[in-house]
Amino acid sequence: EVQLVESGGGSVQPGGSLRLSCAASGFIFSNYGMNWVRQAPGKGLEWLSYISSSSSTTYYADSVKGRFTISRDNARNSLHLQMNSLRDEDTAVYFCARGVEGYDIWGQGTLVTVSS
Amino acid sequence: DIQMTQSPSSLSASVGDRVTITCRASQSISSYLHWYQQKPGKAPKLLIYAASSLQSGVPSRFSGSGSGTDFTLTISSLQPEDFATYHCQHSYSIPYTFGQGTKLEIK
Numbered sequence: 632e633v634q635l636v637e638s639g640g641g642s643v644q645p646g647g648s649l650r651l652s653c654a655a656s657g658f659i660f661s662n663y664g665m666n667w668v669r670q671a672p673g674k675g676l677e678w679l680s681y682i683s684s685s686s687s688t689t690y691y692a693d694s695v696k697g698r699f700t701i702s703r704d705n706a707r708n709s710l711h712l713q714m715n716s717l718r719d720e721d722t723a724v725y726f727c728a729r730g731v732e733g734y735d736i737w738g739q740g741t742l743v744t745v746s747s
Numbered sequence: 748d749i750q751m752t753q754s755p756s757s758l759s760a761s762v763g764d765r766v767t768i769t770c771r772a773s774q775s776i777s778s779y780l781h782w783y784q785q786k787p788g789k790a791p792k793l794l795i796y797a798a799s800s801l802q803s804g805v806p807s808r809f810s811g812s813g814s815g816t817d818f819t820l821t822i823s824s825l826q827p828e829d830f831a832t833y834h835c836q837h838s839y840s841i842p843y844t845f846g847q848g849t850k851l852e853i854k
Contacts, residue, residue, distance in 0.1 A: 666843075676783075676791065676834055676845040692842045693748075726790055732838055733781035733796030740790055 633657035633736055635710075635727050640741030647717050647745070653710040653727030653738055661685075661705035664731045667712050669723040670740075677723075680712065681731075695721075717745045749773050751835055753846035759854040764825045768849045770818045770835035779839040782811055782820045785848075786831045794833075795820060825851075 639651040653665070667679040680701040681690045689701050700713040710727050722745045728734035750773040760766050770780065778798040783791035793802045795811035798818055808823040822829055830853050835846040 675848045676785075676836070678836070678843040678845060681841075681843070690841045728791075730793075732779070733793050733802070733836075734783075734791070735793045735796075735802060737790035737792070 635729065635736055635738035637725065637727055637738040637741040640725065640743045642744045642746065643717055644747050645718055645745055648713070648715045649717065649743060651712040651714065651725055651727075651741060651743070653712075655708045655710065655729075658729075658736075660703075660708040663729050665701075665703060665710045666728045666730070666734060667699075667701060667710075668726045668728055668734070668737075669721075669743075670726070671720070671723040674723075679725075682710070714743070717743075719745050721745050748842055749776060749837055749839060749844060751837060751844050751846040753833075753835055753849045755849060756847065757850040757852065759852050760825055761854045762825050762827055766822045766825055766851065768820045768833055768851075770813075770820070770846050772816045772818075772837055772839075775815045776837045776839035778814050779837050780811075780813065780818045781836050781838065782809075783834045783836065784829075784831045785834060791834060827853075 636654045664683050666681045682701045698716045702711045724740040726740045727738045729736040752771045754769045780798045782795040785791040794805050794809050799811045810821050833849045
């Protein structure tokens with residue numbers, strides 16, 4: 632079965648760090664660009680970051696540039712998002728998603744809560 | 748940044764109705780427009796990519812059209828399982844912004 636499974640969410644104080652992971656299975660992970668997308672409670676979707684299949688290209692939304700870092704390990708079929716200097720407004724469910732022209736596979740999401 | 752504006756923000760309709768949701772880009776995005784369906788507590792599901800291509804496994808009652816700045820998602824005959832929130836997203840340039848969503852509710 633083709634699937635993505637996120638992990639690493641939790642509660643953290645403002646200014647803290649978290650590392651999210653996304654485990655891929657059922658497809659050739661190294662063939663696909665990958666993304667992180669988040670959704671704050673009761674809000675719409677926000678694209679955060681993209682990494683190409685070989686990690687040669689990365690993009691970020693301005694809201695997370697300089698604080699978040701996307702990476703991948705094709706040998707381990709995993710995608711990561713290192714989140715530093717977390718703010719209250721980073722509270723959201725974080726999804727990993729496969730693809731470039733439309734995201735055809737999504738994980739179930741992992742909740743990140745930033746609060747003092 | 749390219750802004751994506753969906754209309755309406757919410758919509759009430761009945762089973763069997765034909766429904767159209769609109770997404771407008773703040774500048775031309777050619778056909779780099781995708782539509783998703785999301786149900787409460789679930790991840791989004793890709794319905795339409797590249798403005799008008801139906802994703803594999805998606806019922807044919809869903810269709811997409813448009814290019815440039817104006818796009819539509821049409822559901823030809825609403826089914827009970829179609830009541831959800833619909834999101835558009837462009838992939839023309841960074842950042843790949845989403846619309847604010849359209850919540851489709853049962854009348």
